[in-house]
Amino acid sequence: MGQSNFVDYIRIFCRSGKGGAGSEHFRREKFVPKGGPDGGDGGRGGNIYLRGNQNQWTLLHLRYKKHIFAGDGQPGGGQRSFGAQGEDVVIDVPIGTIVRDEETNELICEVTKHDETVVLLEGGQGGLGNTHFKTSTNQAPHHAQPGKPGMEGWFVFELKVLADIGLVGFPNAGKSTLLSVVSAAKPKIADYAFTTLTPNLGIVPYRDNRSFVMADIPGIIEGAAEGKGLGLRFLRHIERNPALLFMVPADSDDIHNEYKILLSELEKHNPQLLDKSRILAITKSDMLDEELIEEISEDLPDIPVLFISSVAQMNLDKLKDLIWNTLNFEEDV
Template identity: 50%
Template sequence: MFIDYAKIYVKAGKGGDGAVAFRREKYVPKGGPAGGNGGKGGDVIFVADSNLGTLLDFKYNRKYMAEDGQPGGNSLKDGRNGKDIIIKVPVGTIIKDEESGKVLCDLNENGKQYVAAKGGKGGKGNSNFATPTNQTPRYAEKGKPGEEKNIILELKLIADVGLVGFPNAGKSTLISTVSAARPKIADYPFTTLEPNLGIVRYKEYDSFTIADIPGIIEGAHEGKGLGLKFLRHIERTKILLIMVEAISEDYQRDFNILLNELNNYSKILAGKKKIFGISKADLLTHDQIEKVKSLTLNNHNEKIIVFSAVSGYGMDELLDTLWTELKD
């Protein structure tokens, strides 16, 4: 199950209390203060792990608490620090503060870490409070509480190319043809219900990643269909392949609808490099294909690539174009 959003509660450990103690040695009837310091509370640390691909674990476990520091002991012995709690998340996870909505960290690299909640400082033992006028203090410092907060986790896939199109535009067929990804494919809308990520082998030694999200419908940026939930997964892509199927009655209108949804969703998507493609060319005759190739989109000088993932027509040109744009 692919889960890309979760709310959790994290709490760092409390610092251990300082100790009130005195030296108790033979022939020393009035020993000085000997209370040790409390240990520091454990931190809550997030770590990006490339072996993970979903936030599914956080659906069942929503509370994460680090260990408290141990109190100080006699004979100036300090308490042990509390153990940190390490929370592994997929690469591409964004950590937000639920209350403010502020982005705290973007874990966009494998191994990158973020301390979401710091453990409390341990209290000082009474040995720290001795003065010339008070050589036997009978008080110590309490440990400080650890930080706690409600966290939002959002996963954004990291890919080179993002596929954008209406339901049934052939995105799933394309990604299953050019990579080892195996999304569900059927001849009805919204077959794809979650993002798919595939690695495309280009030529002999090169490769790039491609992301397929559920089909976009008009009004997706307002929450219609499944688009709003998954559009964030293509915000990290370097380029977008905008796909319209060959049997469309109006290519210009369909491209404009898709572009409008991207522009209204975020400035990030609006500013990305876009390649325009007509899919399912196997449904057209040779003359129809040549006619489509001669089309130009209003306000766009980009070339339209006509291709079919089923027959293989135009696939070399498509992959060459994607690779060239990625290299640029």
């Protein structure tokens, strides 16, 4: 999939179907004078559903669908015949999609499992036919209910990619290189800032046919919370990750300070991100000798730290072990 095809935010006007009107009808047959009311009920208006689809990774297929309407219910008929129900609409969305009311920003629903189906808008109820209004004092009611209107509104569809661990770092920290080495993902890699313009996912194989999903987002820079750079826009994609892997290159002027800056930008975006488990990987460590590694280790944050090199395949198995143990610890808790 080309990077330009990654769409994680759209707005759509949705309207469910209106209910069909009930019938005001009287039985009229030969040899059955004054047969009484026999008007049928109107059909229910069509619902609009969301359905999770694990084969979709983007909202691109909905990009040009600005209006989605369900079918209207049909009116009832004589001989107590019921009107047909309006046609439902099922919208397939990637797993991790949330929907908000554009006007109130209220969370309407979210889809987190494959084939999970949730109702976005219910169709209007069909009206009752005049047969329901027959009483001992009113045996020929000239009254039937109209169908109820459907629901409508503008909705914001927002994709939050589901992954086990998210990569956080400045541009050119080696996030895309790591993802390409430990998984089959093929992110764009270059020696200039903001090579990664959209999130990338990779399935990392582990021992005994196990695996976990790693998410790489565009690099964060200082001041991202004020709108600088690209990373803050995509931070929603690590909000559901149980753990975060911070990546700082070994040739950084101050590794601990870079980590603090990244942590600060996450806190400004969403303070709950600080509650996640954290691992620090010092990338490009193949350029360091043991003496330098010991010197750098004296001033590092109090979280699990590992010196790695994606190009030299240095400590990558240990990194997988550390990630796996961290994720399993989260599940046990």
